[in-house]
Amino acid sequence: ILPFMSPEQMGSVTKHVDHRTDLYSIGAIFFEMLTRTSPLQEKDPMKLVYAILALDFPTATSVNPTVPTIISNIISKLLAKDPEDRYQSAFGLRMDLIMVQRQLETNQIDHDFKLGSCDIISTSGLRLWGRDTETSSMAALFENMIESSSKAAVVITGTAGTGKSTTVQAFYEQIKLKYPQTVLVASKLDQIRQIPFGCFRPIVNELILRVLANPSPVVKFWGFKLKEILGKNGGLLTPIFPLLEQIVGIQASVKPLPFIENQQRFLRVFTKFVAAFAEKDRPLIMFFDDMQWADQACLQQISEFVRTSEAQNVYIVMSHRTEATTSTLLSPDVQTLVTEIEDCKTVPIARIHVADLGLSDVIFMLDQMFGHILKNTASLASILHAKTHGNPLFLNRLVDSIRTQKFFKFDASGSWHWDYSQLENVSDDVMSQARSDILKLSPGNRELLSLAACIGQSFSTDLLASISQRDSAEISSCLNMLQKVGLIQSQSDKTGKSDLRIQFYDQTSSGDERDFAENSTYSFLHDVFQQAVYEHVQVEKRPSIHMDIGKILLGLAEKDPHVYRMRCFEIANHFVKALDVIKLDSTFKLKVAAFLYWMAKKAKSTVAYSDAISYCQSSLSLLDLPTDPLQALSLLPKIPRGLFKFGSAICADYAELLYLLKDTQTAYSVYHLLLKNFQDETDIFQVEITNIYLQMILMAIHRTDYDAVFDFYKSALAVFGFELASLDGIHIEDEHLYSQLVEEIAGRKIESLINLPLCNDVRERCISTLHATIAFVAYLRRSQLIKVLAFQSLIRPLQHGWTGTEVYLLNCLSAELIRTGRLRDSFEIVQLASQVENLPAPNFQFEEVDWQMPCLDPHRCVSTQLIFISHASRGRIASHGLSEPWHRSMSCALEGVTKAIQIAREDRDVQSEVLGLVTCCLLRPFTDTIPDLYFNLNKDLATVQEVGSVSHDLADTVVQSIVRPMRKLNPNLGNFNLNLKLQDEEWFNLNDKMTL
Numbered sequence: 001i002l003p004f005m006s007p008e009q010m011g012s013v014t015k016h017v018d019h020r021t022d023l024y025s026i027g028a029i030f031f032e033m034l035t036r037t038s039p040l041q042e043k044d045p046m047k048l049v050y051a052i053l054a055l056d057f058p059t060a061t062s063v064n065p066t067v068p069t070i071i072s073n074i075i076s077k078l079l080a081k082d083p084e085d086r087y088q089s090a091f092g093l094r095m096d097l098i099m100v101q102r103q104l105e106t107n108q109i110d111h112d113f114k115l116g117s118c119d120i121i122s123t124s125g126l127r128l129w130g131r132d133t134e135t136s137s138m139a140a141l142f143e144n145m146i147e148s149s150s151k152a153a154v155v156i157t158g159t160a161g162t163g164k165s166t167t168v169q170a171f172y173e174q175i176k177l178k179y180p181q182t183v184l185v186a187s188k189l190d191q192i193r194q195i196p197f198g199c200f201r202p203i204v205n206e207l208i209l210r211v212l213a214n215p216s217p218v219v220k221f222w223g224f225k226l227k228e229i230l231g232k233n234g235g236l237l238t239p240i241f242p243l244l245e246q247i248v249g250i251q252a253s254v255k256p257l258p259f260i261e262n263q264q265r266f267l268r269v270f271t272k273f274v275a276a277f278a279e280k281d282r283p284l285i286m287f288f289d290d291m292q293w294a295d296q297a298c299l300q301q302i303s304e305f306v307r308t309s310e311a312q313n314v315y316i317v318m319s320h321r322t323e324a325t326t327s328t329l330l331s332p333d334v335q336t337l338v339t340e341i342e343d344c345k346t347v348p349i350a351r352i353h354v355a356d357l358g359l360s361d362v363i364f365m366l367d368q369m370f371g372h373i374l375k376n377t378a379s380l381a382s383i384l385h386a387k388t389h390g391n392p393l394f395l396n397r398l399v400d401s402i403r404t405q406k407f408f409k410f411d412a413s414g415s416w417h418w419d420y421s422q423l424e425n426v427s428d429d430v431m432s433q434a435r436s437d438i439l440k441l442s443p444g445n446r447e448l449l450s451l452a453a454c455i456g457q458s459f460s461t462d463l464l465a466s467i468s469q470r471d472s473a474e475i476s477s478c479l480n481m482l483q484k485v486g487l488i489q490s491q492s493d494k495t496g497k498s499d500l501r502i503q504f505y506d507q508t509s510s511g512d513e514r515d516f517a518e519n520s521t522y523s524f525l526h527d528v529f530q531q532a533v534y535e536h537v538q539v540e541k542r543p544s545i546h547m548d549i550g551k552i553l554l555g556l557a558e559k560d561p562h563v564y565r566m567r568c569f570e571i572a573n574h575f576v577k578a579l580d581v582i583k584l585d586s587t588f589k590l591k592v593a594a595f596l597y598w599m600a601k602k603a604k605s606t607v608a609y610s611d612a613i614s615y616c617q618s619s620l621s622l623l624d625l626p627t628d629p630l631q632a633l634s635l636l637p638k639i640p641r642g643l644f645k646f647g648s649a650i651c652a653d654y655a656e657l658l659y660l661l662k663d664t665q666t667a668y669s670v671y672h673l674l675l676k677n678f679q680d681e682t683d684i685f686q687v688e689i690t691n692i693y694l695q696m697i698l699m700a701i702h703r704t705d706y707d708a709v710f711d712f713y714k715s716a717l718a719v720f721g722f723e724l725a726s727l728d729g730i731h732i733e734d735e736h737l738y739s740q741l742v743e744e745i746a747g748r749k750i751e752s753l754i755n756l757p758l759c760n761d762v763r764e765r766c767i768s769t770l771h772a773t774i775a776f777v778a779y780l781r782r783s784q785l786i787k788v789l790a791f792q793s794l795i796r797p798l799q800h801g802w803t804g805t806e807v808y809l810l811n812c813l814s815a816e817l818i819r820t821g822r823l824r825d826s827f828e829i830v831q832l833a834s835q836v837e838n839l840p841a842p843n844f845q846f847e848e849v850d851w852q853m854p855c856l857d858p859h860r861c862v863s864t865q866l867i868f869i870s871h872a873s874r875g876r877i878a879s880h881g882l883s884e885p886w887h888r889s890m891s892c893a894l895e896g897v898t899k900a901i902q903i904a905r906e907d908r909d910v911q912s913e914v915l916g917l918v919t920c921c922l923l924r925p926f927t928d929t930i931p932d933l934y935f936n937l938n939k940d941l942a943t944v945q946e947v948g949s950v951s952h953d954l955a956d957t958v959v960q961s962i963v964r965p966m967r968k969l970n971p972n973l974g975n976f977n978l979n980l981k982l983q984d985e986e987w988f989n990l991n992d993k994m995t996l
Contacts, residue, residue: 027078
C-alpha cells in the first residue's frame with residue numbers, strides 16, 4: 001500500500017490530508033496500469049518514503065512510449081506532490097478524460113489542451129482570495145524585523161468569518177519560502193472555556209513538543225539550555241506546563257516573594273523561557289487568535305515581551321474580532337496594550353483590518369472555483385455578494401451549500417448553469433445560516449452537538465460518551481456525519497503533522513493529549529458555529545450540563561494526577577458556570593468550594609489575578625456567603641464553626657488579590673475585618689493573625705510607607721503581649737547588648753549553636769517572623785531597633801530554638817560586632833548564618849503539591865503555616881560585603897556580592913539588588929585600578945539609577961555617600977540626576993550604616 005500513499009500521508013510535508021490524497025492514489029494506479037511498474041522502484045520502506053517526499057517521478061511516456069503524452073500529463077498532474085497542483089475534484093478529472101477520449105477517437109489531438117479546465121475547487125480546502133495586500137504588509141514588517149534582529153507586532157481586526165486566521169496562514173506560507181526555519185505557534189482563545197493564562201498554554205506546549213520530537217541528544221541539549229535560563233525558577237513554570245518536566249526534569253518549588261516582586265519574577269522568567277526558542281536564523285511567530293477573549297494575565301505577559309530587551313526575533317500576531325458597526329474598534333484592554341506598544345516606539349506595530357470581500361473578489365473566486373465555465377458569473381457574484389455582504393466564511397458555506405443541493409447544473413456543452421429561484425430562501429447572515437443548519441439536524445445529533453459546545457472549542461468522543469451516556473461507536477458515527485455537514489472537523493485532520501498549517505490547540509490541551517485521545521478529538525470548524533450551537537442550548541439547562549462535565553473531569557482528576565495538572569482550570573470553569581445547581585447538593589458544594597479555593601491560589605501563581613478573584617467569589621458563594629468579601633466577613637461568625645476558618649482564608653487571599661489589582665483601600669478594610677473576627681480568640685488564631693499583619697506590613701513596604709510598617713509591627717507584637725518601646729532618640733550601648741549575648745551563650749562555642757533545636761512554639765515563631773520581615777526597613781529607618789533585633793536574633797534561638805528566619809539579622813549582628821572590633825566573633829556569626837539558611841523550615845513556606853489533587857475538605861484544606869519571605873540574597877550581600885573584607889580579601893568580598901546581586905535580580909528583589917550595588921561601590925575603591933574604578937562605578941550607579949525608582953532611599957544614599965566624595969577626586973564621574981528625598985541628617989545616618 002505504501003507506493004500508493006500521498007506525500008501528505010507520510011506526515012512530513014506542509015499540507016493536511018483531504019480528498020485530494022485519493023486523487024494521488026488514482027494517479028499511482030493509472031501509472032502502474034499503463035506501465036506495469038510503480039512510479040518509484042525503491043524496495044526499502046524508508047527509502048521509498050523519502051522518494052515519495054523528495055524525488056521527481058518519471059513520466060508514464062518515458063517508461064512506456066506507447067502511452068499518449070496527453071494521458072501521461074494527466075497522470076503527472078495526479079501525482080503532483082503539492083495537493084494544490086493536483087486535480088481538485090474527481091469531476092475535473094472525469095471531464096478531462098472524456099475530452100481526451102474524444103480527441104483520441106477522432107485523432108484530433110489538441111496539444112494546447114489545458115488540464116483541469118472543468119475542475120471544481122472544494123471549499124473544504126479553501127484558498128485565500130482578496131488578501132494579497134494584507135499578507136504583503138505582514139511579510140514586509142517581518143522582513144524588517146529579521147534584518148534588525150528586533151521584534152514586531154501586528155493586530156488584525158475584522159468581523160467574524162472575514163478570514164483573519166486564514167490571512168495569517170497565508171502570510172506564514174509566504175514567508176516560509178524565504179525563511180524556512182521560521183516557527184509559528186498559535187493559540188485560539190475560547191469564549192466558553194476561558195482558562196487563566198490560557199493563550200500561552202498551547203503555545204508553550206507546542207514549543208515543548210517540538211523539542212521532544214527530536215533525538216535524545218538534542219532533547220538533552222535543550223534540557224541543559226533551558227535549565228541554565230530558568231535557574232532556580234523552573235518551579236514557576238512546571239506546575240503550569242507539566243510537559244516541560246520531560247525536558248528539564250522535576251523542579252524544586254520556588255521561594256515566595258511579596259506581591260509585585262512575585263509578579264515581576266514570573267513575567268521575567270516566562271519571557272526568558274519563550275525567548276530561548278527565538279533566534280535570528282529561527283524566528284518565532286506567536287499568533288493569538290480571538291484576543292477579545294484574552295485575560296489580563298495574557299495581556300500583561302505580551303506587554304512584557306514587547307518591553308523587555310531579552311525577547312528578540314519574536315513576531316507577535318494578534319487577531320481581534322470586531323462588530324460590524326465598529327469594524328476597527330478594539331476591546332478596552334487590548335486597546336490599552338496596543339497603545340502601550342505604539343508608545344514604546346522601539347517595537348514597530350501594524351494595524352491591519354481584514355474587510356469583507358468586494359464584488360470583484362467574489363467574481364474572481366467563482367472563476368477560480370468553476371474554471372471560467374460558469375454562465376453569468378457576474379450576475380451570480382452580485383447575488384452572492386448581496387446575500388453574504390462579502391463575508392468569506394458565509395460566502396464559502398453558501399456556495400458549498402447550493403452546490404451540494406444541486407442548484408448548479410452542468411450541461412453537455414461543458415458549462416455550469418445556476419437557478420436563481422433556489423437562492424431566495426438562503427439566510428442573510430452567517431449566524432442565521434449556522435442556526436438554520438443546526439435546526440436541520442436530527443434531535444439526537446443536535447443534542448450531541450449542544451453537549452460538545454458546552455465542553456468548548458474542542459472535545460473528545462470519550463467525554464461526549466460519558467456525558468451523553470451513549471456508546472462511543474455511536475458517538476463517532478454521529479460526529480462523522482456532523483463533520484460531513486461542515487460544522488466540526490477532526491483534530492487529526494486539522495493539525496496532522498503539518499508545519500505550515502496553523503496548529504490551533506484549545507487552551508487546556510497538553511499538546512500530546514489534546515483531550516482524551518488524539519484520534520477521537522474534534523473541534524468546531526469556526527467559533528461562530530460553536531457560539532450558534534451554545535445559544536441553542538436552553539439557558540436553564542446549561543448549568544446542569546456544565547456540572548456534569550465538571551464532575552466527570554474531577555472524577556478522572558482524582559484518579560489520575562496528569563488529568564488534574566492538565567485540566568484543573570477547565571474543571572473549575574465548568575463549576576463556576578454551574579454554581580446554582582451545585583448549591584443544591586450540600587456535600588458536593590463544599591468539595592467544589594475547596595477545589596475553587598485551590599484554583600484561586602493556582603491562578604494567582606500565574607499572575608491571573610482577575611480569574612483568581614472569580615474563583616474566590618464562587619467559593620464564597622458555595623458557602624452561602626455574599627461574593628463581596630466585606631459583606632462575607634460580616635456574616636462569617638454566623639456560619640458553622642468548622643467553615644469559619646475556611647471562609648476567613650478565602651477572604652484573606654481575596655484581600656491580597658485586591659491589592660495586586662490596585663484596590664488598596666478595600667484590601668486593608670478586609671484585613672481589618674478579619675482581625676476583628678479573630679480578636680476574641682487570639683490564642684486559637686495566632687498564625688492567621690500574624691499572617692494578616694505580615695501581609696499588611698509587606699503592602700506598606702511595597703508602598704514605601706515605613707511609618708505604617710512600624711505601626712503594624714507594633715500592633716502585631718502587642719497581640720502576643722510583646723511590648724516594643726519606642727527607641728526613637730534613645731542610644732543603646734553595644735557593650736550592654738553584647739554582655740547580654742555573652743550571658744545567654746554561657747561559654748558555648750558559636751559554631752556549636754547550629755545544633756540548637758528547631759523552635760516548636762507557635763508564639764515564638766510568629767514573633768520571630770515579624771522581626772525578620774521588618775528587619776530591612778529597620779536597617780534603613782530605625783538604627784537602634786535594628787541593633788536590638790540583631791542581638792536578639794541569636795539570643796532568642798538560645799532561649800526557644802531556631803525558627804529559620806534569623807539569617808539576615810545574624811548578618812546584621814556580624815556587622816555590629818565588626819563595629820565594636822570583635823572580628824573573630826563576627827566571622828563565626830557569618831558562618832553560623834550560612835548554616836541557619838540551610839536548616840529545614842517546615843513551619844513556614846508551604847507550596848501546593850501540584851502533581852496530585854489537593855485536599856478538597858474545607859475543614860482541613862486551609863494551611864496553618866506562616867508567611868515568610870526569605871531574602872537570602874540580602875543576607876549574602878551583608879555577609880560578603882561587611883564581614884569578608886576583614887577575614888579574607890576585598891576581591892573575594894566583591895565576587896561574593898556580585899553573585900548575590902545576580903540572585904536578587906533573578907528573584908526580582910529590587911531592594912536587595914540596589915543594596916548589593918551600593919556594597920559593590922563601597923568595595924571597588926579597594927579592588928579596582930583607577931581607570932577601572934571610574935568605569936565600574938559609572939556602570940554600577942547607572943544600574944542603581946535604572947532600578948532605583950522602586951527604592952529611592954537606597955539610590956539617594958548611593959549618590960550622597962559615594963558620588964559626591966568621588967567627584968571631589970574626579971569631576972567627570974558620571975552625571976546622575978536622581979530626585980533626592982532624604983534630608984542631610986538622614987543620609988549621613990544611612991551612610992554611617994553602610995561604610996566600614
